[in-house]
Amino acid sequence: MKLFVYHTPELTPSDRTADCAIAIDVLRATSTIATALHVGAEAVQAFSDLDKLMQVSEDWPAEKRLRAGERGGSKVTGCDLGNSPLDCTPELMAGKRLFITTTNGTRALQCIQACPVVLTAALINRQAIVEYVLKQQPETLWLVGSGWEGSFSLEDTVCAGAIASALMTQANCTLEDLAGNDETISAIALYRQWQNNLLELLHHASHGQRLLRLDGQEDLKYCAQTDILDIVPIQKSPGVLVSLKAL
Numbered sequence: 364m365k366l367f368v369y370h371t372p373e374l375t376p377s378d379r380t381a382d383c384a385i386a387i388d389v390l391r392a393t394s395t396i397a398t399a400l401h402v403g404a405e406a407v408q409a410f411s412d413l414d415k416l417m418q419v420s421e422d423w424p425a426e427k428r429l430r431a432g433e434r435g436g437s438k439v440t441g442c443d444l445g446n447s448p449l450d451c452t453p454e455l456m457a458g459k460r461l462f463i464t465t466t467n468g469t470r471a472l473q474c475i476q477a478c479p480v481v482l483t484a485a486l487i488n489r490q491a492i493v494e495y496v497l498k499q500q501p502e503t504l505w506l507v508g509s510g511w512e513g514s515f516s517l518e519d520t521v522c523a524g525a526i527a528s529a530l531m532t533q534a535n536c537t538l539e540d541l542a543g544n545d546e547t548i549s550a551i552a553l554y555r556q557w558q559n560n561l562l563e564l565l566h567h568a569s570h571g572q573r574l575l576r577l578d579g580q581e582d583l584k585y586c587a588q589t590d591i592l593d594i595v596p597i598q599k600s601p602g603v604l605v606s607l608k609a610l
């Protein structure tokens with residue numbers, strides 16, 4: 364297996380696909396997706412475009428849908444929810460489809476949509492993702508960070524490093540065996556430096572600071588936890604994610 368880390372959708376190759384590609388948006392889209400599926404959402408359907416989300420979700424029974432919209436960290440008017448994973452309670456989500464649009468995370472998902480296997484990962488479901496990858500042994504694996512409007516983000520890269528580091532340890536392989544690009548090596552180094560202080564790293568991150576200004580302390584605390592959810596969000600059809608257990 365060769366693992367390639369790409370920091371943003373813009374840096375991800377568009378002329379080829381990987382056997383398995385994983386979108387990462389720790390703050391907060393992929394943390395929200397993992398949580399929604401964990402508490403019983405039927406599926407999460409992601410859109411980069413808000414108008415398209417409104418149009419497609421209109422055809423879904425109103426009592427079986429929730430619309431989540433975020434721009435610039437805040438909830439979009441007209442949606443039921445913003446993008447806080449803490450809003451994903453079993454009472455609200457069970458049996459519903461979550462239609463979601465966010466600034467960057469849903470774009471990362473869109474840029475890998477054509478890969479044969481598409482997953483989403485966050486720190487909270489890191490180990491479940493690692494176990495899936497170890498079982499499937501894809502020849503090429505991409506970890507795609509969402510970044511922020513085209514720029515690198517610490518939180519997505521540290522999560523990519525957390526996945527890569529666990530793969531190395533659990534597959535008992537070397538950096539040379541696993542790393543397909545330099546970004547992978549730097550992501551592992553970032554994770555190893557901060558693995559015991561992930562919350563502090565999220566506080567340093569520019570998007571962490573943006574969320575703190577919007578009163579997002581509890582979201583940061585939640586998203587900084589590692590391996591708390593045994594859930595693998597997997598693409599069933601373009602843009603539609605379900606729990607692997609429900610496939």
Ligand code: 3SL
Nearest residue numbers: 390391392436465467468
């Ligand atoms: O950019 C995104 O996709 C979001 O996850 C950003 S936010 O954390 O909801 O502000």
